[in-house]
Amino acid sequence: MGRTTKFAAAAAASILVLTGCGSNSDDGDSGNGGGGGGDGSGSDVKVGLAYDVGGRGDQSFNDSAAAGLDQAIEEYGVESSESEAEDGEAETAREERLRTFAEAGFDPIVAVGFAYSSAVGVVAAEYPEVHFAIIDDSANELDNVSNLVFAEEQGSFLVGAAAALKSETGTVGFVGGVETPLIQKFEAGYVAGAEAVNPDIEVDVTYLTQVPDFSGFADPARGKTAAQGMFDGGADIVYHAAGGSGGGVFEAAAESDNLAIGVDSDQYNTADPSVQDVIFTSMLKNVDVAVYTFLTEFVENDGEVEPGTTTYDLSVDGVGYSTANEALIGEFETQLDEFKQQIIDGEITVPDAP
Amino acid sequence: MNVRLTKFLLGLGAPLLALALAFGITSLVLIAAGDPVGEVWSTLISWPEQRNQVNIINNAMVLFFSALAVSIGFRMNLFNIGVDGQYRVAVFAAAVVAGEAWLPGYLNTALAIVAAMVAGALWAGFAGLLKATRGVSEVIATIMLNFIATSLVAFLLAKLAVREQGSNIIGTKLIPEGSRIGGFSIGDAPAQVYGFIVFSVLAGLAYWFVLNKTRFGFDLRATGASSTAAVASGVSVKRMTILTMMASGAIAGLVGLPILFGSAYNYGSTFQSGLGFAGIAIALLGRNHPVGIALGALLFAYLDEQSNPLQILVGVSPDIVAITQGVIVLTVVVSYEIVRRYGVKLEQRRVAAELEAMRTTSKQTEEVAR
Structure with a gap:
């Protein structure tokens, strides 16, 4: 058992390395195209998703947000980029994460988790034409911030x-x-x-x-x-x-x-x-429902979303039991x-x- | 060859070797992970924008204090791992004092800074006292004090905290505007460089002066070099242990203050943490010299700052960024050691050659004399 697992792991690792090398040049090319931005084909909506600590793959909160984004990608073909927080990082690092998205032309930008509360407040004020959404926080009352909270x-x-x-x-x-x-x-x-x-x-x-x-x-x-x-x-x-x-x-x-x-x-x-x-x-x-609903509204209304706080409670199946x-x-x-x-x-x- | 020139070349060789090694190893990691190597490097070494420059300087300032605190201990062979706990207790004390605003304006600021340094010094002093009187390893004591500090501050925060409407973040009272420390701008960047930078420079100068130009500094270095020799020459090692730990803790007390007075204005659930451990790596990088530490802190802050563009613009996982930082620290430490050993070997060879030359000449003179 132990040996087969090891072999499987080694095989998987080598495949990863090989495919990694193979796709390397492709990644570079598409990266260059995307990095320049602006000449968008398909949907011209570029979503920036800033995760809390743990990021995509935490089997919990962040993953749920990622699922909402994935659904929007499938449904509307939006472009996206993701970035995750480090444990105990500086406030300026959170601000800079949002700013980097905004500078690179991402709109809307979704911040996952209440730790982004003040960072969203600061950066949303600097980029009034960009739309922000924040999950689990309703402290910000700016015209370009949507607060998505749950009961x-x-x-x-x-x-x-x-x-x-x-x-x-x-x-x-x-x-x-x-x-x-x-x-x-x-x-x-x-x-x-x-x-x-x-x-x-x-x-x-x-x-x-x-x-x-x-x-x-x-x-x-x-x-x-x-x-x-x-x-x-x-x-x-x-x-x-x-x-x-x-x-x-x-x-x-x-x-x-x-x-x-x-x-x-x-x-x-x-x-x-x-x-x-x-x-x-x-x-x-259902963080995924909140993220997906926000993105749907954004795409269907050509970038116009209702600012302010939306509470996802039992009546809209924002929360529930399994x-x-x-x-x-x-x-x-x-x-x-x-x-x-x-x-x-x-x-x-x-x-x-x- | 000229001895001075050799020394200069060796001094230059270490960082160059480190950079070359780091470049090579990181590239291999990137290739293995399937990331675009060229793009990563061009992003990583691109000159930061003004707003990023501000962040780098601010972050470096904080790391500088942390590393300075660690390196005071290092100079006496004391391993103060407790900077993390010390700065947490200290910044909390400062936040409470400044938030309560018992004194007006900058008097309030000064009182808070003193409170932070005293809190840090006392917290580290416990570990020093335990070491001096009971022989408890300062490594164990400071680690345990870190845990206690975290829980104590969390407990007190929960008691004193105020919570903004609609927010899930709790924090101490905001510092009144008159007691905040302003900054200066670089170009038209939205954020400002913390005015606390003045204290960083002063702390660096004081560190150099005290260690190299005073009796206390001499005693400290002597005890670090050989405690038995220090005792023989009349230094009280116990007293030095407690004082050094307290000095280290007092500097550690300054770690969180640039953030507190420059941007956060209170201590709450999202205050930056983990700064004490980065300080250990930077003290090693900077070889316990204030200038070296400043450069090391800048390098760390620079790499931290590049993490977001690498993730967002190039699509590299944040773990790769962390690996890059680790590789750089390792290669710097390793290459300094390699260059040091090579230097020692060169020195030995030179001395051996000179001795050989002396022996042959003396033999010749002997023969001539016969």
């Missing part, structure tokens, strides 16, 4: 209710990646949802790291330890809002024969097959959909801070 507390309410319905011990857990106001929204909704079903339920809450240490979003080992502690303490379902650390939560659930709840994307479909069965449901935060694990979640769907309707109708107001 994470509403989706979390539903998975909280699901956890309370399923729990046999009367104790459930929440593992947050980094203690920021954003992740506290997940916590608040989850606790409210669980208590709506069972007022006596006990909810264990823990956060892996504190700002400005953002490693809690990419530390599976720590996620596993935190979840293990909760399972040992009597919890039988743990919800994580911890990005890449969630893998550890799933492992801990699988090893102790308990359940876990995923976040952002439908993790039942993306997680490792060995832990798939323990993923009871996932809180869906029913991929039919065997486990199936029996609760009617009850959960009732809660969903009540939230949409305004009969239930979900708190967004603990």
Whole structure:
């Protein structure tokens, strides 16, 4: 097994190298053509996507944004370029990332993550003719900035209710990646949802790291330890809002024969097959929908988009819960959909801070 | 050959060798990754635009303090890995003091700078004290203090923070406008070079003066060269350990201040982090000399700045950019060592040849005398 894996890896590596060499000159040519810009064939929309730390391939937040862009590329043939943030980088580096896009003629520019908040404010003011979108932040009120935010507390309410319905011990857990106001929204909704079903339920809450240490979003080992502690303490379902650390939560659930709840994307479909069965449901935060909708509006209205804040909530399926694990979640769907309707109708107001 | 000329050529040889090696290895990495080599190099070595020049200078300023702090320790064989924690505690202290604005205008700024240096010095002083009294390795102590610093600052930030409407970022109170340090522009670039650059220059000069022209500096270097010899000549190694760590921490306290007073105006969840570790690499690059450190800091800031154009305009992955930086640091360290050894060998050969010549001449004179 070990040997074949190694051989496969070596073969794959050499193929990568060879194809790399082969496509080298092509890349150079197309790069030169694209770099000059302006003489666009096909769609003349050039989208710049600035990722948060982790970038494309993080199986979570950034990947979801990338999926929205990919869909727009397929649908409208827009051109695109991407760039990702480094952990703990300078504010000027974020500004410069957006500025480099703007200088190279990219319009619109999508900034993924609240860390870009002040950078978008600065650069959008410098380039008033370029359109910006920022995800998870609504602090900017410029005419060329669209704020795309989500009602994470509403989706979390539903998975909280699901956890309370399923729990046999009367104790459930929440593992947050980094203690920021954003992740506290997940916590608040989850606790409210669980208590709506069972007022006596006990909810264990823990956060892996504190700002400005953002490693809690990419530390599976720590996620596993935190979840293990909760399972040992009597919890039988743990919800994580911890990005890449969630893998550890799933492992801990699988090893102790308990359940876990995923976040952002439908993790039942993306997680490792060995832990798939323990993923009871996932809180869906459809960043891809937001990115795609923004780009669609931009392309179809010839570059005119509504500035200001758009909230993606339950009513537009911006957030939700996954029913991929039919065997486990199936029996609760009617009850959960009732809660969903009540939230949409305004009969239930979900708190967004603990 | 003329000894001076040899020395000059050797001095020039090291950086040239480093550049050639870095160029070669990075090109190989690029080819292996399938990236357009020519375009990468033309982007990488293109002269930065004015706005990029501003960013490079500002970033270098911050890295300069970090490397200077590390190198003070290096001169005494103390490995201060804790600059990261020290500057975090310090910049937080400064942000709170300046944000509360107990004093008006620049008095407030001065108080905040002093608070930062004291906080940094005390935080590093713990490690020095542990080393001097209990023999705890400063490497272990400073790493542990880094963790404590991160958690402590996060805890205090959560207590004191204010949050802007609609934003997910939390931070300390904004510094009042009268206490901010203005900058100067290069051309019509949107950002300004931090006025804090004055303090960088002063810190560099002070570093050189204290280490080379004062009793304290002599004691420090002597202890670094040989602690037993230093003890024999009456230097208190314990006292020097604590003082050096505190001096290193005080400089570390300045690391975040250019950003704090020049652009961020508060300390919050997105304040730049990880500056302490870059300082170690730059101190090595600059060979613990302020001018060398300044050049090293500029090089690092320059490479950081080119990361965005490389990703956006050429389509290179950011990991390749990070690899390039690593390769440059490695090749510089390696090539300095190669050139140093070659220099030593040349020296040995020259001395051997001179000795040989002396022996033959003395033999001849002996023979003549007979």
